[in-house]
Amino acid sequence: MAKFAINLKEGNIEKESELIVGIDLGTTNSLVAYMKEGQAVAVKDQAGKSTLVPSIIHFTADQSVIVGDEAREKLVTDPANTIYSVKRLMGKSYKDIKQVEQYFGYRIIDEDTDSLVKIRVKDKFFTPIELSAEILKTLKRRIERELGETISKAVITVPAYFNDAQRQATRDAGKLAGLDVLRIVNEPTAASLAYGIGLHPDDNEVVAVYDLGGGTFDISILQIHNGIFEVLSTHGDTFLGGDDFDRAIVDFWLQQQATGQVSSSQSLRLLAEQAKKHLSQHESYENTLDGVTYAISRAQFEALAQPLVDRTLASCRRALVDAKLKPEQIEKVILVGGATRVPLVKKAVSDFFGREVFDKLNPDEIVALGAAIQADILAGNQKDLLLLDITPLSLGIETMGGLMDVIIPRNTKVPAKVGRRYTTSIDGQRNLKVAVYQGERDLVEHNRKLGEFILKGIPPMPAGLPKIEIHFIINADGILQVKAQELRSNVAQSIDVQPQYGISEEEMGRMLLESIQHAQEDMARRALLEARNEANNIILSADKFVQQHAAILSPEEIEITRTLTSDLRVAVAGTDKDVINKAMEDLNAYTSPLAHRAMDTAIADAIKGISL
Template identity: 60%
Template sequence: MAKIGINIATGSLQQAEMIVGIDLGTTNSLVAIIHPESKVPVALKEFNSSSLVPSVVHFDGFGNPEVGEAAKQYLETDPANTIFSAKRLMGKSYRDVKEHADLFTYKVIDDDTESLVKVQVGDKFYSPIDLSSFILKELKERAEHILKTPVNKAVITVPAYFNDAQRQATRDAGKLAGLDVLRIINEPTAASLAYGLGINKYEEKTIAVYDLGGGTFDISILKIANGIFEVLSTNGDTYLGGDDLDRAIVQHWIKKVGIDHNGLKINKILAQSLRLKAEEAKKYLSDHTVFQAELNGDQLSLSRDEFNSLIQPLIDRTIDCCKKAMTDAGLQTNDIDTVVMVGGSTRVPAVKEAVSTFFGKPVNDEVNPDEVVALGAAVQADILAGNNTDFLLLDITPLSLGIETMGGLMDVLIPRNSKIPSRVGRQYTTHKDGQSGMRISVYQGERDLVKDNRKLAEFNLTGIPGMPAGLPKVEVQFLIDADGILVVKAKELRSGVEQSIEVKPQYGLTDQEVEQMLLDSITHAKDDMVTRALVEARTEGEQILGVTEKFIAKNPDLMTKEEMLATANAMQALQLALTMEDKNLIQSKIEELNEITRPFAERAMDQAVGAALKGKTL
């Protein structure tokens, strides 16, 4: 077995193999590296092709995934089996995304629970982690094909506003794709690195990063001092991007030419052709004043002035976000030293002009805005590989730290390679009615089950007031100080009950042991994820059975005999599925039970609302 050299002080891997930078985008994704000879960051592309890989996954009739351009063509012809914008679902529950559910042409499971959202394709259920892993796997294979060398390590970028769960989900997707994710970095930080900002550890700058991608808009205000990037504020709109600029052109042409809206819904090919023509017009008008084309005998034309007035309301929305970000950062526009442009849609002259006017200075757009984030990730990868010593790298944790949750799963709070000092908090709740205590078991390691990791400490949080399951809110906080000492605190937020423990021998492992733990985590990644998904499905199934049982005991008069029988059968089927080793079977039985119980759950809700409103006037 090949030995991997590891520096325990930084946790960074020291070997000659290539570490890549990956921009995992909502619309497109790509891989970049530092060119071994020229030492400049380059985006990987095959001869004459684009560096961009559409973030689209299509499942064929046999359930095999295909990714990128090959999958993109099915967006119109096979929408139910073609998944786009999986990044929007990362770390989210259905409740988080339900107001935008109509934008997804595929089936997002509506179980209205706090658990992570699932996508159903045929009789299989995929998490956003699974879907993102297919994209990352495609990027890994593409990089290996171009570089003719194995690619196992990566730096992956995420939006600055991504929370802990979303970052962890991105790490898990990398792991499932066979990548050791050395660092997750913020997209605006990566864009700044691509421009060489922050490379000089003595410079202090305040930067605005304006990122208008295919489907999302973000503005981030960063402060760089001593090589440390601090996010002062972020704002944006996760449903505004280049696609909306195209849509504005399409709507304009529909009106102008008199195309029937309903006819478009039926004629998917015409709708797709119109959209592609609109995209072509948008790009053409960056360098020309008038666009003209013909489609099905209709003349389509658009001047740059018309285009600018069509998209002005959308540009105004982005500038409103910029104003809010500046207010949140407590800064004036003249406090900003540099404005960096990211995302293909920032090529539109009217966008550049509006941003430049708002900040009162010219914008930085020399680096290809589609590639700038991935190029910055490659700069970070080069630093981790030890090739760029000009840059300050803070001390980092060599292994992940987390606690045990239901089913013996490891819930990571501080991922490996996090900067020290570091503080992270996450909320948990009880699983049994009246539960008065909670055991907090702290583990170190990279595997999904705690039994495969190293136990560091354990303590009990007692004195939780008797409440129904799910009501107590227990916040667990991990704090690693500058000396690498970990303090774990648990506090029940409603009652204020608190308990903490200090864990000193946090790095009491030899280089060989850390090396082995990292190798094991990659070797067993697939099995671990399958086990985790199965345990999570079983936990969810058991909870739903418990809730249904309680509901029936409480409200027998709300159900007909047929409903009672159908529910009993569905519960029995789910109970049986829980004994099997099949996650998809459990998910489908949960879904069937949800479908059967939904009508009388709604009746119970109506009755409760009616009782509460009795005698009150609205």
């Protein structure tokens, strides 16, 4: 299972080692790092001041994209067209984020479905993958400007709690940005590597990684043994971070203003952030804004911050319980995230675990630095470290519209076993063809077919009810077994294939190169096909709804529903995903109250005559 480099300029395959960068794609800030003379280094901006790129994307009036510090300035002046915290939406459906939708100041399409979330900016629809790709493109340009060469390979970090969908979304964002993502690494693993923990084969210890960033907190307990990082437990709060410390200071100041005079909320928040940083080194802070003096002492700030710190420690207790460990069994504690610079945080964590914490490295940069070290290992530059074999190309199956659904991503360590659940798309469907493909393109027509089989004997049910589980199992010899089973009836079928058989390194390299060269058009085609698939399901549901509930609908409601459904059919026949999404949005918006009425009627009929 060899590795090879792709020269994007020349379009050929190179055998020698190539620079691979490490990327921390964060909720609040993102960074890129690389190995320079044996040391991991985070790359600064053009002015040489900051290594941080705010994870904020702004769309101008002409739909140009701005990322970073300039985009952050638009949060106040143009919030509807400024996207932040997109990492929270990666791999998420509408249902997943419904409870926290009010957190976001921009337009998330309000559909109560399992489809992946979309963000509306003006008349365009964007996925979190596309938006994250813009951040990655900015990081790619930064490192290329620094080094004066094209960068095509990267290691990207994700939280330990990210699921398969979120990890795959991160890979897709990298590909769309023109990066071959060699590995997705857990953030706590990267932080450990940055301190040299786990680099030696004889390392055997339990490590806690306390990560308090700008907008999120998580604690991870790792067992490191023979170079393998096992996540024993993880816990946290996806809406707790340094920003909450800032808000606490703002609230404190507002309570002090008897006149009720309030400065611009964004200006006051920036002043609070400045105060928080100042108080890490000094005992008091005072400044003037719009003629009003704002002051706070470290003692006052710590009193405000203590409840927030206590919430993080509660998560630490839960993580220890889940890992079946006591605080004294933790051998090393690593601090990650800018908010851990607050002295109160450092002391509280040290007291909780009963030991000194690792905090010598820049907590904002530590994850990116660890990613760069992991990238250097993958490049083969650390000869004393052994890498497990990996799958050189992604493995997946064909889904509706000829889309490739990746089940085992490229560069997954083997042996591996991954399962995913599917269902039928037609009422009464008895058989399901499972076609297995290898490759990096979004459409199966561009990938290599490995084999297929038919799962027969599925009990006839309405579309969407059968539960079909498909497992990909690849052993240490690279032999892939694909199993499919309908869970209600237990009918099953399987096939064995050898993904490596009959394919050369040159052919694999060509497939990888093409996946990067065609990433933009592939993503556009995938988005169009996914929109069509979703629209066709909605059309089917709308037709059924009118047919089954005509008795409770007025002639006007039936006519409008049919007109909107017809409009959606016309949109599906076209090639503009945004037009399809808009037509779906219109149909869903109109029929949602009708569906609620139908549900209320059904419930009323069901309980009629029943005494409660």
